[in-house]
Amino acid sequence: MRILDIRERAVPVRSSMRNAAFDFGEMTTSVVAVITDRATGYAFNSTGRYACGAAMRERFIPRLRSADPETLLGEDGLIDPAKAAARMMTREKPGGDAERSVPIGTIETAIWDAVAKAKGVPLWRLLADRYGNTVTRSQIPCYVGGGWYKPENDLAELKDEIRRHIDAGYTVLKIKTGGLTLDEDCRRLDSALEILGDSSRLAVDANAAMDLNRARKWADRLESYKLRWFEEPVGVHAYGDFADLAASYAPPLATGENLFCLADVDNLLRFGGFRVDRDVLQIDPPQAYGLDAFAKMVALLESKGGSRARVYPHGGNMMSFAVTAGLGLGGCEAYPGVFGAFAGYADDMRPRDGMLKLPDAPGIGFEGQSSLFALMQELSA
């Protein structure tokens, strides 16, 4: 199996959403096609991090293309994505991972897609086989990440949004917090719960926008709500602040979508006070060196007593779905209607009672997601 070409293109995400930290008005993502002699694999760099095509073109694609193809193969004669990732790391200075974990992770994910197609199996099946996991579920939980702030009629819009998600078949939702005053944010919670009922079906996300004092204030009030989780309550690298909060806030906390390498996860576990018996880990696979790196993070979590049942990868797309199903993780996320073609799953994967069925298509399954796959096909045409 040989790589014939790797192509990429930056595409605007076209989202008008804002959370407590920033808005997505200029957001782009890199769509990638890895064309091999057996199949073409696709991926994109998820949402929230800008397109990274220049780094791909200048460093990572040339390094893969200049490698002796034999050196990238596994024992099965197919490309080993981990070997490809290692090759891309040639001549990279240690540290500064976020600058390359996104381009490398996106290309690595596209290689997995190509390899799974070459084998004729869904990626979740290939991942399960590769990492020794037994797939016992025919469907996996999927919650909605939504509840963005709206400039007008915020409470009414929020309730409408939640009704729409429930009508669509979702049962668990996450809404934004930290973008207004605490009283206003609690009114949003109350509004959401009027419709959802059970607070274990509701999570909140502060998007790393709070300092410790503000997060403490929120945590004090949120505690009695017994929410499913309180996500990114403090700064992304503020391990000490996370630990402080974890020591006083009993319900689950969640974090991880802004951790980009194994060392980051290790620091969270060592210094962040991350409670392996309840807290939720949310790495984004193509943004954090790819699926093999992700499997190592899950193994690290388990080595410290954590459970993959509390890993919910960030992303809300077919890539994070494949990881969730293949590695037996807790569940995945969806952002219906938010990130254009880059949100969601294959067109026939509709939620029912909060669950999504595992697809049968070979690879990641982007072929079943028509609007996204149209963008991808332009690359390999």
Add this chain to the structure above:
Amino acid sequence: MRILDIRERAVPVRSSMRNAAFDFGEMTTSVVAVITDRATGYAFNSTGRYACGAAMRERFIPRLRSADPETLLGEDGLIDPAKAAARMMTREKPGGDAERSVPIGTIETAIWDAVAKAKGVPLWRLLADRYGNTVTRSQIPCYVGGGWYKPENDLAELKDEIRRHIDAGYTVLKIKTGGLTLDEDCRRLDSALEILGDSSRLAVDANAAMDLNRARKWADRLESYKLRWFEEPVGVHAYGDFADLAASYAPPLATGENLFCLADVDNLLRFGGFRVDRDVLQIDPPQAYGLDAFAKMVALLESKGGSRARVYPHGGNMMSFAVTAGLGLGGCEAYPGVFGAFAGYADDMRPRDGMLKLPDAPGIGFEGQSSLFALMQELSA
């Protein structure tokens, strides 16, 4: 004062060096010109991180250019680099700092150059005034970062190199470690000390390439040498490993060139076991959000009992020199002959007894560094 244009270009660094972690064979850097109605400022993104022009072109330059010019000014009517940096952070998701700290830091540094020229003062003077530091020295210490591994005649080449540096006027040197066996590395140390004599004039740098077990082995042997410092003994983000080593290795450790934001420094101080009474901090200003962010890191270190006398910025260039002189730091670094036009200082700044005199030229002083300034001028022509 208004920005008229911002231009950038990627330039190969052309270095054949290798350390324990990687080689520089493909390394590039971004040269930047910020053209204003008062003066043109220049900078480059130091060495070790690849050129980042795409991120500049796609996000940071357009954000600066689209800002109301009045909103970027300080009370003196000149551009406030901190306000420019904040503007560049618009619509950036928290975390993932290394992906943007280099392009933002490089543009911010070029703005400082333009502002100092508009005021007609050297940048070190402007920094001292801005951050309330009294400049009492007419010259500052400068050590050589060298001792790269050579493929042939390594020991003889190392001794020749050290003799050249001493003949050139340097008194303190740093050589690589961790790229060979411990015995071989110690033979390099012994060879270096044959010429240098006093081991307090010699530091070693492992470039974050060792795991904890290997670093412990090295530390056990190195301890009796009483070296000036042992730099990046373990992984960049392995705060726990650094703390482990700091608990058992009495002489100074050093780190920081791969920390990119205030939160990284805070984690080093909180979890890394960094000993404020001896360890050395080495942030690279244009790679870590720029000079204003650097000043905040120094303030954080001092708030924890550390001293700016033990801050030695990474970079070995006029930018790190200006910071060292202006903020009253311990000293700066030089890489004679290693990074082509990107190594070193103004042509007339020659070391004497290990010291470099403060220049009088306005701004950073790149104009006095002919080969580098020729590259810079091409941008603003």
